[in-house]
Amino acid sequence: MFVDETKVKVKAGDGGRGCVSFRREKYEAFGGPNGGDGGKGGDVILEGSVNENNLTRYKFQPHWNAGRGEHGRGSDQSGAQGANCVIRVPPGTIVVDMVTKQIVAEILEDGERKLLLEGGNGGWGNKKFKSSVNRAPRRSNPGEDGGTGEYKLILKSIADIGLVGYPNAGKSTLTNMITNAHPKVAAYPFTTLHPQIGVIEYPSRYKTLQIADIPGLIDGASENRGLGHRFLRHIERCFLLTLIVDMSGVDGRDPWDDYDQLLSELGAYDESLLEKPRLVVANKMDEDVAVENLEIFRKKREVAIQPISCLTEEGIEELRELLWEKVAEAKAKEKEVAEAKAKEKEVESSESGNAKSDSKPA
Numbered sequence: 167m168f169v170d171e172t173k174v175k176v177k178a179g180d181g182g183r184g185c186v187s188f189r190r191e192k193y194e195a196f197g198g199p200n201g202g203d204g205g206k207g208g209d210v211i212l213e214g215s216v217n218e219n220n221l222t223r224y225k226f227q228p229h230w231n232a233g234r235g236e237h238g239r240g241s242d243q244s245g246a247q248g249a250n251c252v253i254r255v256p257p258g259t260i261v262v263d264m265v266t267k268q269i270v271a272e273i274l275e276d277g278e279r280k281l282l283l284e285g286g287n288g289g290w291g292n293k294k295f296k297s298s299v300n301r302a303p304r305r306s307n308p309g310e311d312g313g314t315g316e317y318k319l320i321l322k323s324i325a326d327i328g329l330v331g332y333p334n335a336g337k338s339t340l341t342n343m344i345t346n347a348h349p350k351v352a353a354y355p356f357t358t359l360h361p362q363i364g365v366i367e368y369p370s371r372y373k374t375l376q377i378a379d380i381p382g383l384i385d386g387a388s389e390n391r392g393l394g395h396r397f398l399r400h401i402e403r404c405f406l407l408t409l410i411v412d413m414s415g416v417d418g419r420d421p422w423d424d425y426d427q428l429l430s431e432l433g434a435y436d437e438s439l440l441e442k443p444r445l446v447v448a449n450k451m452d453e454d455v456a457v458e459n460l461e462i463f464r465k466k467r468e469v470a471i472q473p474i475s476c477l478t479e480e481g482i483e484e485l486r487e488l489l490w491e492k493v494a495e496a497k498a499k500e501k502e503v504a505e506a507k508a509k510e511k512e513v514e515s516s517e518s519g520n521a522k523s524d525s526k527p528a
């Protein structure tokens with residue numbers, strides 16, 4: 167089962183009550199107040215974990231509570247802090263507050279932690295209320311309530327490359343060949359029912375890339391045909407989109423129409439997907455008709471296209487290298503854009519700072 171969207175109800179721990187108590191000992195009259203403070207309630211914390219690969223467990227267990235703080239006790243004993251509740255989510259998870267509809271957290275890395283709800287503070291014991299005018303206070307505070315919240319968890323997988331294509335184009339076959347993942351391959355449409363993330367290794371560079379194999383798109387996916395657009399969110403964060411076109415033209419479709427349709431479906435989901443760097447791959451080149459179709463494709467559409475065959479392994483090694491180069495290029499470009507943006511912001515803020523200091527009277 168693959169769940170990439172679910173709701174959770176969480177509650178942070180309540181703070182423990184403060185204690186009213188007085189020191190009573192033999193030969194120690196009026197020993198003074200010694201009621202301890204209540205413990206703080208546990209926090210609700212989000213943590214990225216690569217051991218989770220989707221949100222199934224939160225679908226079946228939607229309630230998560232942190233422990234309450236212990237009440238304070240006599241003899242100056244503070245209550246223990248409540249246990250934190252750690253919600254482990256796969257990297258790439260976004261958390262949306264169901265009331266405000268705002269994104270309140272985003273977990274991108276393994277081990278990354280974010281505080282979702284803070285536990286209530288413990289109440290003061292009567293010792294804290296002692297003063298020069300009231301040396302025997304009979305007062306203590308109740309603990310603060312821990313907050314509650316309802317959140318939607320949405321997983322948008324993190325991969326460098328997203329594979330997009332019609333059903334049966336050979337996305338999973340390619341994933342099987344070049345990565346450690348083994349998605350099911352079969353000659354019927356919609357073999358892949360949910361995204362599969364595979365890792366491509368580049369041993370000579372001591373590096374890896376992640377590739378997301380998602381279910382096939384068909385005409386009208388934007389109107390929810392086939393599996394619809396449901397899984398396109400898993401390629402939103404990719405640096406590179408790889409469009410796999412079946413050059414053998416099965417099911418009476420023409421490869422160039424497939425290519426156009428894929429682009430229009432991507433655009434219908436989100437225009438910004440079309441701005442991502444793309445690599446177009448022609449698969450099934452072992453078939454004779456594919457060679458003819460590729461020639462026609464090149465005449466009809468002026469795009470660079472990489473011919474491969476997952477059957478004969480022709481062009482696979484070149485494709486691996488091309489993927490590496492394109493992702494490196496895309497990453498460099500994205501970094502440049504981010505740096506330019508940061509610089510622009512810096513200039514803007516320094517300008518507004520100057521304007522403020524100018525407006526001050528001398």
Ligand SMILES: Nc1nc2c(ncn2[C@@H]2O[C@H](COP(=O)(O)OP(=O)(O)OP(=O)(O)O)[C@@H](O)[C@H]2O)c(=O)[nH]1
Pocket residue numbers: 331332333334335336337338339340350351352353354355356357358359380381382383449450451452453474475476477478
């Ligand atoms: N002749 C030939 N057949 C191929 C090639 N690559 C894949 N196939 C076949 O195409 C069929 C579909 O392959 P899949 O990898 O399951 O296709 P997919 O794109 O993942 O399809 P969905 O998961 O349904 O979207 C399988 O029967 C494969 O054996 C190829 O290069 N040449």
Ligand SMILES: [Mg+2]
Pocket residue numbers: 337338339349350351357358
């Ligand atoms: Mg598949």
